[in-house]
Amino acid sequence: GESVGLHLPTLSVQEGDNSIINCAYSNSASDYFIWYKQESGKGPQFIIDIRSNMDKRQGQRVTVLLNKTVKHLSLQIAATQPGDSAVYFCAENFSGGTSYGKLTFGQGTILTVHP
Amino acid sequence: DSGVTQTPKHLITATGQRVTLRCSPRSGDLSVYWYQQSLDQGLQFLIQYYNGEERAKGNILERFSAQQFPDLHSELNLSSLELGDSALYFCASSVAGEGETQYFGPGTRLLVL
Numbered sequence: 001g002e003s004v005g006l007h008l009p010t011l012s013v014q015e016g017d018n019s020i021i022n023c024a025y026s027n028s029a030s031d032y033f034i035w036y037k038q039e040s041g042k043g044p045q046f047i048i049d050i051r052s053n054m055d056k057r058q059g060q061r062v063t064v065l066l067n068k069t070v071k072h073l074s075l076q077i078a079a080t081q082p083g084d085s086a087v088y089f090c091a092e093n094f095s096g097g098t099s100y101g102k103l104t105f106g107q108g109t110i111l112t113v114h115p
Numbered sequence: 116d117s118g119v120t121q122t123p124k125h126l127i128t129a130t131g132q133r134v135t136l137r138c139s140p141r142s143g144d145l146s147v148y149w150y151q152q153s154l155d156q157g158l159q160f161l162i163q164y165y166n167g168e169e170r171a172k173g174n175i176l177e178r179f180s181a182q183q184f185p186d187l188h189s190e191l192n193l194s195s196l197e198l199g200d201s202a203l204y205f206c207a208s209s210v211a212g213e214g215e216t217q218y219f220g221p222g223t224r225l226l227v228l
Contacts, residue, residue, distance in 0.1 A: 031214065032213075032214040032215075034216065034217075036219075042221060042222075043117065043119075043205050043207075043219035043220050043221050043222050044158070044205070044207075044219045045117070045219070046117075046216050046217075046218060046219075049216055051214070089158065091158075093213065093214055095213035095214040098171060099171060099213075100163055100165075100170045100171040100212050100213045101146055101148060101163050101165075101170065101171060101209060101212045101213045101214075101215075101217065102148075102160045102163065102171045102173060103148075103150075103160060103217060104160065105157060105158040105159075106157075107157050108157065108158075
């Protein structure tokens with residue numbers, strides 16, 4: 001059959017707006033979560049992380065929220081800039097058992113920022 | 116620049132061939148990870164090494180193998196290549212081995228014709 005690529009969710013915003021990117025993770029035992037930004041032709045770039053004993057963490061212009069009850073993670077970007085345009089991935093890690101450092105990635109969200 | 120280096124940047128080869136991808140981790144990092152990124156599967160974990168020893172394994176094909184050397188650089192060997200192996204292969208590294216930030220290299224783009 002024909003191979004079809006992943007259809008990534010997209011988010012388009014105007015420069016200066018706040019952006020919210022959402023992610024549903026799969027393993028209720030995951031205890032570490034990361035957001036990565038990937039620009040075209042480059043490797044994933046670390047943005048911010050959070051551990052399961054927290055529900056919010058802030059960085060520079062970014063905030064990550066974790067809701068373990070519904071297995072949901074979000075990334076908020078304040079005052080979004082054209083340079084923020086990229087694909088954003090959430091990733092989860094369950095450090096117990098034999099998973100060690102294995103990261104399980106979400107499918108990604110394409111963020112486009114219009115000047 | 117993450118500090119993780121990968122070579123080569125691009126690789127074009129034919130079906131049935133074997134290739135080796137190389138990764139040097141950030142200075143001080145003991146763990147190395149390999150991931151595959153394809154259009155239809157997204158980013159998938161392949162394998163992790165810690166200080167020379169295999170630590171965790173994902174859905175890595177039997178045709179693929181990896182190792183980490185005493186100087187901590189790692190190589191990913193892909194053999195009997197198929198068209199479907201065409202993808203981006205990323206290496207990442209971290210200080211120890213779990214529950215911590217992984218820093219990714221720029222990747223190797225493999226095209227199998």
